[in-house]
Amino acid sequence: MEPINLGITADFHVHLRDGSMCELITPTVRQGGVAIAYVMPNLVPPITTKKQVEEYHRKLDILSSKTTFLMSLYLCKELTPELIDECKDLIHGIKCYPAGVTTNSKYGVDPNDFSSFYPIFEAMERNNLVLNIHGEKPGSDNDDINVINAEPRFLPALKKLHQDFPNLKIILEHCTTAESINLIRELNKDGKGTIAATITAHHLYLIIDNWAGNPINFCKPVAKFQNDRKALIEAATNGEPWFFFGSDSAPHPIHAKQQHVGVCAGVYTQNNAISYVAEIFDKQGKLENLKKFVSENGIKFYGLTKELEKHKQAVWLIKRDNKVPAVIGNGSIEVVPFKANDTLKYTIEWR
């Protein structure tokens, strides 16, 4: 197979953490074939000020100067419309975490009560910022919300948000269910092109059986069933503009995955991000649409133009055996990547 030029690739959902994990992981964005990375703000404490955004961006830039890092704020009560206006040139969006549903989401919001954030959303709309939503309804002891239905149960809130803010760009992040795929398609019938969903690499591979008993594959939202996986693969591979790549690569030290209680949620895919995805497209006979998924669709949705300029090299997809390491790291901090020890069919080169 001839190498395929994927252009300026983008991963619209990455977790780069801080401290030594950040130092280990940040360079792997480029190693995995990603030029532009949209960075999640769920540090401890979360990123909620202009100063934090600036400092985090500076830090990432030093760690990997050839990568473009798009920054975000963490939606919470501390944000103000004034802050949004002030940060509009530093960030590309704001991430909304329903409280308690995933790693470092305890500062998040109650999705039954978005209305208190409407002034923020108005400020975002006028500044052309994207609202990134972790779409799961938090459960309590008194309801029937569980890890399987939490995403579908969130969808009415998503629909209402889009209706109330038809011009606000909203992304349902790392969507995992056929219901979500269908809703994104349905809402896009309005022709506005303001609602989209990201899809991870690992959700193109996994179902519930793969994480039951294998904490390394446990993430939030959890991987669901075969019909969901099929819907995700179809959505990713057939080129529709409202579906694009966000790896949700979420590294945890190996010991945080080797727990009998309280395993951290997250699958680390960054160091082979494009290769994991390419293999699925290949299997579907849809390699011709890979560039749309990992580059064009998301770049267009976010409206990126000046961010492309700095990139002198494109990512090329090469058909060549590519063994996933058992672990990445340096002794003091080690992360087990997705499909560790497996041999992928593709690798990437920067040209």
Added chain:
Amino acid sequence: MEPINLGITADFHVHLRDGSMCELITPTVRQGGVAIAYVMPNLVPPITTKKQVEEYHRKLDILSSKTTFLMSLYLCKELTPELIDECKDLIHGIKCYPAGVTTNSKYGVDPNDFSSFYPIFEAMERNNLVLNIHGEKPGSDNDDINVINAEPRFLPALKKLHQDFPNLKIILEHCTTAESINLIRELNKDGKGTIAATITAHHLYLIIDNWAGNPINFCKPVAKFQNDRKALIEAATNGEPWFFFGSDSAPHPIHAKQQHVGVCAGVYTQNNAISYVAEIFDKQGKLENLKKFVSENGIKFYGLTKELEKHKQAVWLIKRDNKVPAVIGNGSIEVVPFKANDTLKYTIEWR
């Protein structure tokens, strides 16, 4: 509360393993308030000969002489009707594992092809032996079987077996779904009293969210959803004769639970078996039916009479705080019990 006399209690599904684990676990049957234990045959290699049954029984007897151990064989191609006739006084039943669905089930059977075992089932029927079924349909890469639907998808095979052998006593072991509860009720409308289900302690507590991220609660069949849990609690607590206790207590060394891949399936409940169950009955306001669930129903279904004679003491349920240890064992082998460190409301005494 006055102590409650639970009589001669029975746990119709226990895993006592072999080697040092067997030495550690076997005495905890009695500590947990169980007089009679029906012992699973899934050792490595599985118990498929008369000699193995005799030796294992002898070993268990030495480890806990006051406990009555009911023995079983492992259904596989090596069994013959002659062997069944020969073992009829040594065993009370035969355990059927669909191949590949749980711990040490690789020697098991294909539930799409029970017909080759019909001569065995005939021998069991004439010898009044019980067929204990792990009721999950094994999945493959080409179907949509998963850990959630594997039990419901098995039910047609169970129904057919009961139709083909209406006088063979069959137990759907450790059932986990509302569908199974409903089917057992439906099949019992024939009035024969030959089909029943056991229910574990942990499935009265757990749903999917409790094992997602907590490998200590991961078992097969996996705990399902709130409506399933409710159906199990209702079935256990309302006294119907075809539902009774089988803990499926399945100890694994702690390191086998602290893995990032390949976590062993099984929840260990033996050392507080009756106390876990009692608390659920209390919460439901159904303590008056506890004796049916943990003693009478199963003893009647199995037709135990002479097995009761050796027991001079009954189990009494006492309302007294009972802290579950963080771990049981001795350094060389350690097992984390269900609800480790929690304080249960009940304990038991032998009187």
